[in-house]
Amino acid sequence: MPRPSARIALTVAASLVPMLALAGSVFLNGVKIDGVTNQRFEKATVRIDGEGNVHIDAPGYAARVTTVTPTPTPPSTATPPASAPPDAGVVAQAPAPAASPSVPGRITQRYWLVTEQTTPGMTDFDIDVYVNSRWLRRLRNNEDQVVVDITSQLRPGANAVTLIARKQAGGSRRSTSPANVFKVIIGEGNEGGGNVMIDTPLIRFQKTAADAQDATEEFTLTTR
Template sequence: MPRPSARIALTVAATLVPMLALAGSVFLNGVNIDGVRNQRFEKATVRVDAEGNVHIDAPGYAARVTTVTPTPAPAAKAPSTPPGPAPAGAPVDAGVAAAVPPASTPSVPGRITQRYWLVTEQTTPGMTDFDIDVYVNSRWVRRLRNNEDQVVLEVTGQLRPGPNAVTLIARKTNPGSRRSTSASNVFKVIIGEGNEGGGNVMIDTPLIRFQKTAADAQDATEEFTLTTR
């Protein structure tokens, strides 16, 4: 299978429907996605092999067979009285408004209705010499290691309704002895809305993209705002 914010719809042309009906299996970038439904792909190349299997080549999308344990989104109960001022020095919670918003401003929902995933992609694991730490709302989530296989992680449980601060910190692991200096060796992190079906995870709305290449020599930190729905 299966890392600022642009909505990407996943699209297959309607003319492919007859071919899909006759196909033995459907593959996305070489991964079987027979169990996935209601998906659209954009900028995809489709071919049918001699056995009737449909192969979809769609750069920018990832699919991987994996075992997924769904994480239920916590339901936040609205307070019965308006919250008082925060203590001095206490962190401000972006999910709680300090005053009642105007009628024209939509309120932050009390629960998250979508599922959010983190997926990594590496051209060749181990070649960029970067490890990447992931923080959500200043809490460390995990380290994405340079030499590990693809990571597929649901992060819905780490998020809260409304805006969330996501920080990605890339650190060079072998600055003195680099395995490669080629920009073609890439380590990508994609975070976005997606779903799971048939043992596959599909990110159909990428919201955060972060990458380092073997040509990069310096550590890097980038901060994003992810607004949940």
């Protein structure tokens, strides 16, 4: 049985024209997004062709085809985590804040991590992801787009997310252009019809081929 594919459209805010009930397929900027629900787009042009297909032209929005990557088995809870790679480094963080009495006992939304690269392999950066001081996975510079449901790695309320980008040594740099970008986006989303949609981006982190230094950035992600 083929593995499900995922299409990602990062939305800023919106208004999806109520023409999706017509016969035919729905296309966002030329990419078929049949099965996607609960999405709205701003400043979009909508046209219907002779076969009943709905074409949405929305500058600033993107739809991509990828493969959903299963969530990896979390490493040991020991500090530092035993399964973290030898060169993953040490993350020094204050303890994550305790949940407020008003925080619900369970997470009602789904949270996804996705990557986007202008051209895989050109930035020469690998990025390690930590959630609440536990190593989650390494996002490699030369791999295709990654789509991971990280809901099970989070807890209700505030979560500490740390992203560590390391320039990969060895040989000459493949590019020094700021146009070659490696992005990591984490946010609330949903899945339907084989598509993953991030409705509310909460964390954005990126490095370009022009960057030469390692970088670490810490974020607080509050679930609901």
